[in-house]
Amino acid sequence: MKKETKLINAGRKSQWTRGVVNPPVERASTVVFNSVKEMKHATANKTNQVLFYGRRGTSTSFAFSDAMTELEGGAGCAIYPSGTAAITNAILAFVKTGDHILMVDTAYEPTRDYCDKILAKLGIETTYYDPMIGKGIESLIKANTRVVFLESPGSITMEVQDVPAIAQVAHRHNCIVMLDNTWSAGVNFQPFDYGVDVSIQAATKYIVGHSDVMLGTATATAEHWPKLRESSYIMGQCTSPDDLYLAMRGIRTLSVRLQQHQASALKIADWLSSRPEVETILHPALPSCPGHEEFKRDFSGSNGLFSFVLNKGNQAALTAFLDGLDHFKMGYSWGGFESLILGISNVNSMRTATTWKYEFPLIRLHVGLENVDDLIDDLEQGFTRFNAALTP
Numbered sequence: 001m002k003k004e005t006k007l008i009n010a011g012r013k014s015q016w017t018r019g020v021v022n023p024p025v026e027r028a029s030t031v032v033f034n035s036v037k038e039m040k041h042a043t044a045n046k047t048n049q050v051l052f053y054g055r056r057g058t059s060t061s062f063a064f065s066d067a068m069t070e071l072e073g074g075a076g077c078a079i080y081p082s083g084t085a086a087i088t089n090a091i092l093a094f095v096k097t098g099d100h101i102l103m104v105d106t107a108y109e110p111t112r113d114y115c116d117k118i119l120a121k122l123g124i125e126t127t128y129y130d131p132m133i134g135k136g137i138e139s140l141i142k143a144n145t146r147v148v149f150l151e152s153p154g155s156i157t158m159e160v161q162d163v164p165a166i167a168q169v170a171h172r173h174n175c176i177v178m179l180d181n182t183w184s185a186g187v188n189f190q191p192f193d194y195g196v197d198v199s200i201q202a203a204t205k206y207i208v209g210h211s212d213v214m215l216g217t218a219t220a221t222a223e224h225w226p227k228l229r230e231s232s233y234i235m236g237q238c239t240s241p242d243d244l245y246l247a248m249r250g251i252r253t254l255s256v257r258l259q260q261h262q263a264s265a266l267k268i269a270d271w272l273s274s275r276p277e278v279e280t281i282l283h284p285a286l287p288s289c290p291g292h293e294e295f296k297r298d299f300s301g302s303n304g305l306f307s308f309v310l311n312k313g314n315q316a317a318l319t320a321f322l323d324g325l326d327h328f329k330m331g332y333s334w335g336g337f338e339s340l341i342l343g344i345s346n347v348n349s350m351r352t353a354t355t356w357k358y359e360f361p362l363i364r365l366h367v368g369l370e371n372v373d374d375l376i377d378d379l380e381q382g383f384t385r386f387n388a389a390l391t392p
């Protein structure tokens with residue numbers, strides 16, 4: 001089945017839909033049994049998508065979990081109330097006091113905070129590594145390294161990692177390979193074909209796609225799924241069926257949305273490449289992005305999220321650019337239908353293992369589904385304000 005067709009069918013088996021098109025919203029805490037036999041059967045099968053107790057899941061969550069497993073691969077998918085909860089719980093499922101993990105230097109900021117503020121407190125040590133390290137990761141692996149965590153492309157700066165090279169070395173040392181796969185939406189990168197053991201997404205972004213739900217997923221191989229599932233259950237992770245319903249609605253249009261986000265983002269990237277104010281464009285599909293070769297080898301498409309670096313400017317000029325925009329709203333998220341923008345002048349403060357080599361501000365765009373010419377007009381006026389602010 002091609003990916004477009006998979007997205008239409010994912011999670012829609014008749015056991016969950018019961019004859020209508022979409023798996024219904026099933027609200028439940030308590031499940032009631034009509035006989036001791038029924039109750040015993042549910043208890044014996046509580047990990048097998050059987051109604052047992054609300055926290056173990058309902059037909060809505062079973063359908064969404066199936067849908068994500070069909071999209072990403074793997075043996076099962078645990079659901080969390082946010083992408084951050086998916087990351088923190090997935091790591092915690094596989095580490096104990098005295099262990100060591102390797103975390104990519106370009107990880108999403110709360111992922112770093114979790115390592116520095118929570119894992120450290122539990123006596124679990126983190127070493128940050130260069131996203132472009134590839135098989136060189138071997139030199140950082142210690143006897144107690146349990147998890148190698150990747151995020152590709154990297155947050156804000158978009159480096160594409162050599163996932164198979166890192167996974168191969170990690171497995172040789174019995175480490176579990178986890179990937180924050182949010183950017184690919186599980187559609188443009190198939191994590192389990194490249195050696196990933198646990199693939200995590202902030203479904204908040206493209207899966208939901210409409211900026212109205214917080215949701216996280218962690219999908220795992222058959223080897224690691226039982227431990228991940230049980231740990232997530234013990235930690236009390238569960239999600240509203242209404243949110244899961246919206247996420248499944250998002251999945252149905254994911255392919256066409258991604259295609260339009262991609263086309264508009266590439267058009268804007270191309271336009272930016274001719275702007276005199278732009279130093280470089282960090283878009284995985286362009287040769288100027290670190291890891292572009294890995295992107296071409298491993299990904300089947302891109303989306304609306306990329307960054308570019310300015311070759312001049314200061315905080316006042318950046319503010320002039322950002323403050324007057326009509327369509328690009330300032331916000332710390334992406335993956336919805338709307339365009340978003342983020343101006344960052346201190347990339348180095350988010351890094352410890354690598355040094356950011358650019359002097360001037362970085363701008364991250366999420367290119368939404370508005371008409372792309374309106375978006376280019378908006379940015380063009382931004383550059384006019386930017387240049388005026390720089391002219392004494």
Ligand SMILES: *Cc1c(COP(=O)(O)O)cnc(C)c1O
Pocket residue numbers: 081082083084085108151155180182183201202203204205214215216333
């Ligand atoms: C947004 C995001 C997260 C966190 O997801 P939340 O649902 O906001 O907690 C994690 N990783 C990446 C790459 C993200 O963009």
